[in-house]
Amino acid sequence: MKLNAALAQASAAWDGDMDEDKVMEHFRRKVAPMMPGHLEGDFWTDILPRMSRTEPAFRQAMAAIATLMPGMAENTTEDGNAQEVDPYTRVLSVLGATRKQKTGVDHQTPASHKSASISTHPFNVLPAIADSPASSSSASLPSTSRSSTTPTPFISPRPAEDESDSDARVNSEVNVTLSGCLLFVTVEFLQEGLGAAMEQLAFGIDVLNNVEHNDLAETTIVDVIPKFERLSIIQMCFYDRPCYPSLDLSRGNAPKHYLGPFDKNSSIYRPQCAMDSIILDAMKFMRASGPDSRTDSRLRGPQLTEEQTAICSAFDKWHSAFMAFIRQPRSSTDNPLPPHTDIICLETEMKYWAAKICVSVCQSHDESVYDSYKNEFRRMVAIAQEIASRCPILPPESPLYRFNYEMSYLALMEFVITKCRWLELRYHAWLIVWELAAAQQPVTLGDLHLVGRRMIEIEHNANIEEVSRENASWFSLPAEEMRVRDYTTDHRFADLRAAGEVDEAKAPGTYTQRLLLRCGSYELDELARWVARDISSK
Structure with a gap:
């Protein structure tokens, strides 16, 4: 063979x-x-x-x-x-x-x-x-x-007698x-x-x-x-290439996705990684949905297909199982949860909502479709504010816990700022990003803080100084023709650096497909950043 x-x-x-x-x-x-x-x-x-x-x-x-x-x-x-x-x-x-x-x-x-x-x-x-x-x-x-739950570094692999591997x-x-x-x-x-x-x-x-x-x-x-x-x-x-094989596993009687219950003695990262298989299915569905299959949501609202509904349902079941895993009572002999588990859960929930929105809008070709997900965006902004309030930016040499805003957080905030046209939510998200960029130890993703400001001024026809948390809700939703579909290709943003790490021509797929990379496990997130950095350096 x-x-x-x-x-x-x-x-x-x-x-x-x-x-x-x-x-x-x-x-x-x-x-x-x-x-x-x-x-x-x-x-x-x-x-x-x-x-x-x-x-x-x-x-x-x-x-x-x-x-x-x-x-x-x-x-x-x-x-x-x-x-x-x-x-x-x-x-x-x-x-x-x-x-x-x-x-x-x-x-x-x-x-x-x-x-x-x-x-x-x-x-x-x-x-x-x-x-x-x-x-x-x-x-x-x-x-x-x-x-890490890995055995201590100086301990050799399990001896041969332990690896009889009943299987x-x-x-x-x-x-x-x-x-x-x-x-x-x-x-x-x-x-x-x-x-x-x-x-x-x-x-x-x-x-x-x-x-x-x-x-x-x-x-x-x-x-x-x-x-x-x-x-x-x-x-x-x-690496989108014609005729490249698609992973299509034969699972027999096993479920398509492992959606729990998760063993409380496993690492928190194993149930988190279970989301990646759903993201893979979502990515396949988006790629199979060509322009001809897309409709205008303004005619009758976003209509989810059977497959979209199934994927969103899988996300719901996974997130419920993940939170059940977190809430399980643990004794002193059980594998403990890592420090700052609550922050991990908050960031994971942001990814969950973003992933569901991405799947739900992929059959619509208009930007107004995002208006139907006000509650989801509201929850994402509330989570983002809680993380920002609880995790101050610290210098690299600080021994204290430091939240990494550059992994997924800012990419998810870019999603809210560019796609949510409810100004009270969009403005709040922009304020968070602006404050991070203005901190003593600034944290930015490209020129996202400047991109957000310009996008608000263009789409809502208002100077940023005229907007406040108190009056933002007074502004109406912008008309479809006023909306910026993709600021990375819009000449009005040509002088600003895009938040993404990769040239659009080098990263196939739609924006929502690429955003899904930031919605999975930490392993998927870091891998995507690593590959993007490698590609952009060429």
């Missing part, structure tokens, strides 16, 4: 002069915690290291990833815990430096030449960009103050192949960029589309499939 042959070719004997055990321990202790999905499960910190014992190709890929991330040791304390250095920023700089080298050349370690051989072998099953080392860690997500499917060909896919895609992205990783990912999607659900191990269903779902979302937004 082709997969067997590819895996065998990739599984060459270790021929570097670095101690293999030390490389694996280095990966587990210092590289795995940099992976974006390491807090939602044990895939990077335990499952892959155990699989690597019998799969030389895995060991080579893990070594290659480690060598593509030079300089990490200087930013890590002796106990293996990351210092207050943002891994997201650090790895982006490493990524840029790495690609300036010749392919496969890294003088940091003798094992580095493995990265070249791995990137060229025919094992076209690739890993997840979403799971590439550059994404999250507890330090890279200050807005969540996430604490014999764990080490089956397809499960090993899919896990290897996530490793090798990571290597491709770090070394060659998005295109190479996405082309390799296509083969992994084909494997998943042609396997029976019952043939997948529980670890694959829980830890691997969500990573493929996130990568598929990234592919649709950043």
Whole structure:
């Protein structure tokens, strides 16, 4: 079989002069915690290291990833815990430096030449960009103050006698192949960029589309499939190509989405990540809805199709299950919720409302359709104000909790400012953004504070000085022809920087599709920001 042959070719004997055990321990202790999905499960910190014992190709890929991330040791304390250095920023700089080298050349370690051989072998099953080392860690997500449930860094992977893995499917060909896919895609992205990783990912999607659900191990269903779902979302937004395979899993009798109840002993990030599969379905639906299927909501109001209703219902059930997970009583022996869980819940609720609006309006071609969602926008603004009131902007060196406004918060505020024409809500949202931009430690997203001001003045035909919280409700809704459909392409905003990180021509899809990237898990959010930064730098 082709997969067997590819895996065998990739599984060459270790021929570097670095101690293999030390490389694996280095990966587990210092590289795995940099992976974006390491807090939602044990895939990077335990499952892959155990699989690597019998799969030389895995060991080579893990070594290659480690060598593509030079300089990490200087930013890590002796106990293996990351210092207050943002891994997201650090790895982006490493990524840029790495690609300036010749392919496969890294003088940091003798094992580095493995990265070249791995990137060229025919094992076209690739890993997840979403799971590439550059994404999250507890330090890279200050807005969540996430604490890892990963075993302490100096503890080795579970011994062989513990990995009998009651599920014999764990080490089956397809499960090993899919896990290897996530490793090798990571290597491709770090070394060659998005295109190479996405082309390799296509083969992994084909494997998943042609396997029976019952043939997948529980670890694959829980830890691997969500990573493929996130990568598929990234592919649709950043690497849209004709005939690219769509992830279409055969789930047998299993539900299409896991909507709870969630185990209270799991990390808070696992139930949060369950939203990503719904976002993937929403993205597919939006892409399938061509211009010919859109109507004018002013004729009879927004009419949801059966599929739109089903997706919105899935969002509702997921959010209810997520909040039930938060409210479950916990004893001293249960896995505790992270600090600032209430802030995590508030930001998650903002994403939930934004995602539902995006799905609900995608069949209408007019801007007036957003007027039907006043209550949803009102709730988003109220949440935004509560977060801003409770989370002051602090300098980077502060030991206190710092909320990261730049992850999703400002993108969601851009949505309210540009699409909500109820001026009392729009003006309130703009005030929040303006105050953040005017703070001693300013926080901005492009020129959003200036974009919002100009948009209010254009659409409501009023100087911003004439508007206040007290009189904003007196202004009527602007006529459809007065509304700015897309300020990034409107000449009246040409002198202002767009809030998005990527040139519109490089990011396929509509604005609402791209906004959905900010409505999912922290892993999806950081992955989207990372890929966007990589694309915009070219």
